[in-house]
Amino acid sequence: MKRRDFLKTSLGGTVTAAAALGGTVCSGTAQARPNLEPAPEAVGMLFDSTLCVGCKACVTKCKQVNEMPPVIEGDHIAWDSARDLSGDTLNVIKVYQNGDRSTKDVEIDGFCFEKRSCMHCVDPGCVSVCPTTSMQRNPITGIVTHHPDTCIGCRNCMVGCPYNVPQFQYNEVFGQINKCQMCNQKGVERIDNGQMTGCAEVCPTGATLFGPRKLLLQEAKQRMALKKGDTYNYPRGDISKPDNYYEKEVPDYKQHIWGEKEAGGTNVMHISAVSFDKLGMPPLGERSAPSVVEGVQHALYSYLALPAMALAGLTYTVKKNTSDHDDDDGGES
Amino acid sequence: MSEYQALGGRIFTKPFMVLSVIFAISLYFMFDRFVIGGMGAVSNLNGGFAWGIWVVYDVVIGTAFACGGYALAIAVYVFNKGQYHPLVRPAILASLLGYALGGFGAFFDMGRFWQFYEIFLPWNWNFNSVMLEVGLCVAIYILVLAMEFSPALLEKLGKKKLLKSLNKVLFLFIALGILLPSMHQSSLGSLLIAMGHKVNPLWQVMQMQPLLALMTAILMGFSIVLFEASTVTVGFKRNSETHILSGLGKIIVGLLIAFLVVRFGVLTFQGKLGLIFAGDFASFMFILETILFVIPLVILLSPERRAQGSKLLIAGVCMLLAGSLYRFDAFLLTFNPGPGYNYFPSVPEIMITLGVVAFELMAYIVIVKLLPVMHREEHA
Numbered sequence: 001m002k003r004r005d006f007l008k009t010s011l012g013g014t015v016t017a018a019a020a021l022g023g024t025v026c027s028g029t030a031q032a033r034p035n036l037e038p039a040p041e042a043v044g045m046l047f048d049s050t051l052c053v054g055c056k057a058c059v060t061k062c063k064q065v066n067e068m069p070p071v072i073e074g075d076h077i078a079w080d081s082a083r084d085l086s087g088d089t090l091n092v093i094k095v096y097q098n099g100d101r102s103t104k105d106v107e108i109d110g111f112c113f114e115k116r117s118c119m120h121c122v123d124p125g126c127v128s129v130c131p132t133t134s135m136q137r138n139p140i141t142g143i144v145t146h147h148p149d150t151c152i153g154c155r156n157c158m159v160g161c162p163y164n165v166p167q168f169q170y171n172e173v174f175g176q177i178n179k180c181q182m183c184n185q186k187g188v189e190r191i192d193n194g195q196m197t198g199c200a201e202v203c204p205t206g207a208t209l210f211g212p213r214k215l216l217l218q219e220a221k222q223r224m225a226l227k228k229g230d231t232y233n234y235p236r237g238d239i240s241k242p243d244n245y246y247e248k249e250v251p252d253y254k255q256h257i258w259g260e261k262e263a264g265g266t267n268v269m270h271i272s273a274v275s276f277d278k279l280g281m282p283p284l285g286e287r288s289a290p291s292v293v294e295g296v297q298h299a300l301y302s303y304l305a306l307p308a309m310a311l312a313g314l315t316y317t318v319k320k321n322t323s324d325h326d327d328d329d330g331g332e333s
Numbered sequence: 334m335s336e337y338q339a340l341g342g343r344i345f346t347k348p349f350m351v352l353s354v355i356f357a358i359s360l361y362f363m364f365d366r367f368v369i370g371g372m373g374a375v376s377n378l379n380g381g382f383a384w385g386i387w388v389v390y391d392v393v394i395g396t397a398f399a400c401g402g403y404a405l406a407i408a409v410y411v412f413n414k415g416q417y418h419p420l421v422r423p424a425i426l427a428s429l430l431g432y433a434l435g436g437f438g439a440f441f442d443m444g445r446f447w448q449f450y451e452i453f454l455p456w457n458w459n460f461n462s463v464m465l466e467v468g469l470c471v472a473i474y475i476l477v478l479a480m481e482f483s484p485a486l487l488e489k490l491g492k493k494k495l496l497k498s499l500n501k502v503l504f505l506f507i508a509l510g511i512l513l514p515s516m517h518q519s520s521l522g523s524l525l526i527a528m529g530h531k532v533n534p535l536w537q538v539m540q541m542q543p544l545l546a547l548m549t550a551i552l553m554g555f556s557i558v559l560f561e562a563s564t565v566t567v568g569f570k571r572n573s574e575t576h577i578l579s580g581l582g583k584i585i586v587g588l589l590i591a592f593l594v595v596r597f598g599v600l601t602f603q604g605k606l607g608l609i610f611a612g613d614f615a616s617f618m619f620i621l622e623t624i625l626f627v628i629p630l631v632i633l634l635s636p637e638r639r640a641q642g643s644k645l646l647i648a649g650v651c652m653l654l655a656g657s658l659y660r661f662d663a664f665l666l667t668f669n670p671g672p673g674y675n676y677f678p679s680v681p682e683i684m685i686t687l688g689v690v691a692f693e694l695m696a697y698i699v700i701v702k703l704l705p706v707m708h709r710e711e712h713a
């Protein structure tokens with residue numbers, strides 16, 4: 001009889017506890033914060049894949065700005081052979097290829113280029129997960145920077161970034177996390193000094209265009225509205241003060257501005273004539289993961305109210321039950 | 334006289350020597366990792382798989398294995414089931430060792446280990462971070478476990494007075510010892526939320542992550558007690574404790590049913606049931622996991638089977654495999670950071686993890702032989 005009671009209590013207890021926890025978490029997330037909004041003076045870049053010729057000038061410039069060594073593969077010492085982001089590479093140009101690769105910017109039998117660097121998320125996962133506040137989003141410009149002086153190297157930012165951007169220097173005993181900081185880290189500060197990003201500055205075609213997010217988004221929308229085959233005057237450099245324009249035939253754009261809405265949006269946006277899943281972009285919805293997880297964390301831990309209540313209850317119960325045992329079995333607990 | 338006894342006997346037995354060889358090999362690779370080549374020299378960690386077996390096995394799964402002390406504390410001190418009291422002390426020891434080595438694993442995996450203390454400095458804290466909660470909570474819990482275990486040491490040293498005053502406040506540590514694991518074990522699940530699309534949909538249950546993680550932690554806690562108690566009974570040739578253990582079996586049944594109801598309920602609610610039969614790797618792993626969860630349920634549902642030590646052992650082992658697989662699947666096996674990234678642990682990586690486990694077992698063996706940890710046999 002006693003045992004059956006126990007089964008009942010333990011089952012009942014579990015269900016009640018589960019329901020309580022589930023309830024708290026759900027109600028917490030119901031009032032969870034929405035996605036963050038773009039920073040008031042958010043700056044970013046617009047990468048137009050149809051303009052990129054794959055020259056990798058931006059890769060080289062990025063290495064210069066960040067004082068990082070080129071990746072050498074075999075005898076090819078003339079160019080940087082980095083294939084993906086790493087502790088020593090913050091920016092790469094990847095190639096999409098299909099079939100006989102005869103035509104640029106088509107999905108079948110075609111090819112095109114895609115830039116990989118930090119997207120400077122509006123609601124950045126790397127910032128949300130970092131225990132030591134070593135990833136920071138500038139409240140004015142929205143630029144996401146990394147601060148190794150407090151970083152413990154837990155690499156949660158790497159798994160918490162939807163784009164696998166932060167990279168650890170695995171091959172050093174005293175390595176650090178590296179990521180693109182929009183050329184605005186301490187000692188570089190190109191944006192604060194009124195310059196544009198290194199990669200946008202050297203891009204010969206304007207495929208990487210720098211500027212305020214608002215203007216870039218406007219420009220992207222304008223390009224979406226163009227008719228294939230018409231000509232359009234493409235700006236180069238900084239969209240708020242382009243150093244020159246050039247005319248080019250309008251490609252067959254996919255009607256999708258990557259980074260307008262994905263997981264809360266990004267300050268670095270992409271447009272392309274090849275769909276983004278083919279270019280290796282992740283399957284993201286509009287809700288940012290940080291908005292969900294922060295809802296859960298705050299429901300459970302704000303002001304440590306719940307844990308404090310639980311501790312009070314537990315202390316009382318344990319105290320009561322240990323003194324019971326004392327009576328039973330003589331002073332041992 | 335204490336109701337506990339040191340088991341005594343030789344320390345340098347054959348199993349002990351084998352374990353120490355494994356540990357010695359791992360020391361070599363640890364040296365490589367910390368002094369010569371860095372993490373890249375010994376591991377296959379990469380840009381997409383930033384967390385490998387050191388995090389997923391040593392910390393995420395290792396601490397679940399170390400939940401025996403936590404689970405028993407709930408039974409004994411919350412539900413007032415005094416009959417399990419004899420199992421508490423060995424379970425606390427196993428938990429202490431498991432968590433201490435989980436903590437060591439975390440340190441080992443820390444890319445910037447030389448500034449680990451930055452996480453303890455309040456002005457650095459990011460209260461949105463699940464990792465912060467896990468890090469601090471686990472660190473405090475290790476201290477709490479040490480306090481909970483200290484009576485064994487004090488008894489051995491004969492510090493009666495200290496022991497008496499400690500016993501007066503021990504209830505506080507016991508209460509903390511129930512609260513803290515509830516916090517960080519559920520947080521281990523919350524870690525998955527931020528990984529978003531990289532976690533397979535069958536495991537990415539978003540808001541429900543902490544609840545499922547907590548339930549598996551408690552389940553694994555009870556199962557490890559079942560497992561340890563039955564192997565210790567065999568290994569150290571002590572009288573069978575099956576009569577106590579079969580009660581634990583009942584608790585596990587209740588928890589298992591609750592877990593399966595919640596898990597399948599969530600998947601139904603999120604419209605993901607179809608994925609179970611998709612026929613891909615993830616669906617295979619999910620079905621395998623579910624089978625491993627159901628086997629102990631079937632075994633433990635029958636009172637006859639519950640009374641047999643060997644059946645209890647099988648149930649415990651299946652449960653532990655199921656719980657470990659649940660976490661392995663979510664964090665590693667079906668984890669998909671995107672095209673171009675693969676991960677399989679390197680030999681040195683595995684050796685280091687094995688070395689850590691070997692050290693844990695060695696410490697357990699030495700301590701139960703030297704300190705009064707095991708309950709005196711009832712008929713003695």
Ligand code: SF4
Binds near residue numbers: 125126127165166
């Ligand atoms: S892309 Fe990744 S690293 Fe860059 S801001 Fe977003 S989450 Fe952070």
Ligand code: SF4
Binds near residue numbers: 133146150152155177
């Ligand atoms: S690795 Fe460093 S920056 Fe990244 S989450 Fe951990 S502490 Fe933060």
Ligand code: SF4
Binds near residue numbers: 065066181182198
């Ligand atoms: S903004 Fe600067 S750091 Fe970032 S990819 Fe461009 S050049 Fe590199």
